[in-house]
Amino acid sequence: MKDNIINLLAAFETENIGKSFPMEYCLPVYHCVSDEKLPHIRHIIQYKNTRQFEEDLDYLSKHFQFVSWAEFKDFVNGHFKPEKKIALLTFDDGFREFYDTVLPVLERKGIYACNFINPAFIDNRELMxxxxxxxxxxxxxxxxxxxxxxxxxxxxxxxxxxxxxxxxxxxxxxxxxxxxxxxxxxxxxxxxxxxEYKPYLTTDQLKTLTQKGYGISSHSWDHPKYGELTLQEQMESTNRTFNYLKENGFIYESFAFPFTDFGVKKDFFDELFKNKEMFCSFGSAGAKWDSVERNFHRIPMEMGESGEQILKKETAYFRLKKIINKNKIVRR
Ligand SMILES: [Zn+2]
Missing domain, CATH: 1.10.260 (434 Repressor (Amino-terminal Domain))
Known part of the structure; x- marks a missing residue:
């Protein structure tokens, strides 16, 4: 029912999504891109094939300006004035396809991306x-x-x-x-x-990605659902990953919640940002504000629809929620 209404409203969204998109930034999140049926991912994520992914990128490029991690930080700090609304491309989970399939596309198109990884799985030590x-x-x-x-x-x-x-x-x-x-x-x-399959990126690949200018950052140690952890467990997983990233020369100043930040209380963010080196965190609730100003929400792009349809729906849904004042997540 809700989906029908959103689909209907999305049909009326303008062709100029760069203008109508409700936030000044667009943060798409993917996990994998592959033309193969991957047994360890296909039943949990509706990942896109290369053609669909490239179509998404071309659509986003038309309406937004892709930025690097440094530009994103400057933008948040008010030191970077983009010509269009910005887009920061993100990936989660550190799957090998980021290196094999996504990287060649990004290099050809000159687009930056950051992958949020779980150190427990790097080098294929464990399967999530x-x-x-x-x-x-x-x-x-x-x-x-x-x-x-x-x-x-x-x-x-x-x-x-x-x-x-x-x-x-x-x-x-x-x-x-x-x-x-x-x-x-x-x-x-x-x-x-x-x-045999080597589902995850290796340490060598992470280093190569960093040398090529791509980002590697935190997605917790081993992908628990934060809303189900105690504050102490949340901080242990976060800090352990922070230290790993710092020791290895990766981006230690951001953290993207595994699964969702739903149910994560204000006390976690208070604790997280006590670390002055922590710049921001990322949820994936779509186009939404958050009472924690430095928690930015990303748009899940693997919903079985084109990027265009997803952004139009997010825009329509945001407008709808605005009427009833539900477009901001409030943490207590
Ligand atoms: Zn994840």
Missing amino acids: FRCKASLIIDAAEKAKTVDPEIYSILSLENPSKENLKQKVLKIGYHEKDLLDSITEKLEIDCNAYLR
Whole structure:
């Protein structure tokens, strides 16, 4: 219902999104770009193929001015006056496709991007629990039958592949051991997958990206949902990543929330910005303001739609929320 209204309103958005877009900055966020069906990502993220990604970039380039990390900081500090509204391209999770597929496109088009990474997964030391969920669903789809024991591990009342998929997708960070029991039962060898496919960027690639002028920054240590952590756990994951980035010469002054910043209270931001070297944080709630001025919201671009449609919908939705005063997230 809500989506129908937004689609309808989006249809009336002007062709000049650079003008009508409600914020002075546009922060698109992607995870992956690939022309392949990737078993560890395809069931959790609707990533775009190269053609779709390039179309998004061309659309954004027409209406916005892509900026680097340094220009973004200058813009926030009021020292940079762009000709158009600015766009800072971001990626999360540090997948290898950023190097193999995205980098050649960005270099050809002369566009900067920053990738927010989880140090726990760099060099393919570990697979993020959501990627394990994707591998499980992929294996279950391909299997003729599913071992009833798996249904019982998941305490599924109505055993079916569809229910298994829904249940596996709901498994959170604190229950991630459950995913390990299931991969074991399904004989999915995550370590072999890490060795053979190498889903993540390596330290050498991070260094090369930095030398080429691209950004590497923080997405927490191992991708927990911050709203489910205690303040102490939130700070441990954040500070450990901050130190790693600083030691390795990456961008340590920003932090992008894994999953969402939904439910993260003011006390976390107070603690985060006690560190005077922390410049800003990034959520991904779309076109929204935040009562924490240095928490900037990004636009998720992997929603199964073109960049043009997504930006038009965000613009229409923002206008709608403005009427009822709901376009600002207020933290307490
Ligand atoms: Zn992420």
